[in-house]
Amino acid sequence: MPETEFATTLVVLDLTGIFVFAVSGALVAVRKNLDLFAALVLGGVTGLGGGFIRDVLIGATPPAALADWRYLLVPIAAGLLTFFFHASIGRLERVITLFDAFGLALFCVTGALKAVDYGLEPLPAALLGMVTGIGGGMIRDVLAGNVPVIFEGVVYATPALVGAAVAVLLDRTDLPLVVVAAAGFSTCLGFRLLALVRGWRAPLPKGPANV
């Protein structure tokens, strides 16, 4: 694939990821019976929050989504659509979960590679890739007054971390960037989908927690 086509593909994937994440944020607002504004804010932070945390931590300010206004239209559109057509969108739960896995796989890889670009070592870069993928959803849950869903047994962050790690490690080889990104992406996506299909759960603490 030529460079420019790859770049265009990346932007389209990126906007798709932001859109799906924003839909999940706006759905949380609707389900808590919060107002239109909450749907827009929760949509926005879910779609963009992970990247904001990464960019603020690595000093890449202003974050990309604030430097390019088109990135802001996507979560706004997702928030409006979800608020007004939530009944139909809510029925697409399985489709949303699938697209969400795509978004996660994409964000963990682009987040990790951006951190590498800013000079971070492999371990912090992989962690920041994971944060890019899961950060928006965590802010969404905290703002909506929920404990983050990914704390309660869902296998979600680990695929992001593993996918990010694969990308970071392959990035140190001579492989072309497309291959590096595709490997990280596929690892995260495959892992996440397997976890969904097989119903894997993250381990819970054993025995009584002596409070």
Next chain:
Amino acid sequence: MPETEFATTLVVLDLTGIFVFAVSGALVAVRKNLDLFAALVLGGVTGLGGGFIRDVLIGATPPAALADWRYLLVPIAAGLLTFFFHASIGRLERVITLFDAFGLALFCVTGALKAVDYGLEPLPAALLGMVTGIGGGMIRDVLAGNVPVIFEGVVYATPALVGAAVAVLLDRTDLPLVVVAAAGFSTCLGFRLLALVRGWRAPLPKGPANV
């Protein structure tokens, strides 16, 4: 109005806004029966948090309030006063709501214009103006264990966004800064007060949210 007088007016308005926001934060602490320290922290984050988020996102670090220690005394004073005289201050609810609208109108304009100064385009700048106005209150509510009040139908963020947008758009004309700021300020303030007087509510989702 000469430049220096305008600057002094701005600082006085700014400190007034921080003070009133800080009072609202400390009142939340008192009403949750939290301790003196919580009143100071919630006062501080409510008064300064919106500006902190903006400054961190646009890379204007350290934030103004940390570079000028006098900005820190205002929320501390507000927190102490509110903690020890909350009974009297609580009775001033309507006055506080009025001043709070002033603070919102001011912060959305100064926040948006600062973002423009740092090179942001109109849409992100207007959004950051809104964030400057509403961010402190959102952190306050999350720290106090509440869902942000602005998520539950209050018309609060929209006036801030509209006021910020007016300021950002007029700033691209040849109008003097005083006029630009005054127009954005009045728009937000008028909108917010109208919403309060008329009892406007933000739209809530329609129909059952199929959880």
Next chain:
Amino acid sequence: MPETEFATTLVVLDLTGIFVFAVSGALVAVRKNLDLFAALVLGGVTGLGGGFIRDVLIGATPPAALADWRYLLVPIAAGLLTFFFHASIGRLERVITLFDAFGLALFCVTGALKAVDYGLEPLPAALLGMVTGIGGGMIRDVLAGNVPVIFEGVVYATPALVGAAVAVLLDRTDLPLVVVAAAGFSTCLGFRLLALVRGWRAPLPKGPANV
């Protein structure tokens, strides 16, 4: 003490502080019956979050813990140990509280002196020292869906503020850095331990809060 020995001592103390804070974060996860991943995240943010907030606010990005991957291994180890051996670790509550006071005393001093290094004035620097000490625990509590424990009468933030203030003020004299740091550290630690032993409580609001 020669400079290099002092530096090594500082790193060891720093890692000890991060470890103990991370244990407290992971214990909150276990006690809420959250999963392994939550134990790691809550451990990580409790150990490193205060420093992250400070570094982001003063513009020292990426934060030290992201620039040096060894800093990341400590909270990961603490999270794993706590998750798998929480029954034993929970019984060490008093030891943890003691070490936690060490961590607080250390972080408030190193945080404040770093802020001074970045050009902040004494009052903001002391506040950022306090934030370095208490910020991680506040993020932990918010993510776990709790109101921050330090809002409910615990004498915890005040020792951190006083210790940080002592360090910042002595730093303006000709005293050697070791003495400055030791004085701030001892002040915070002594204050915190006295509060624990004597059962001091922060003042709660008096009279009914007229909601």
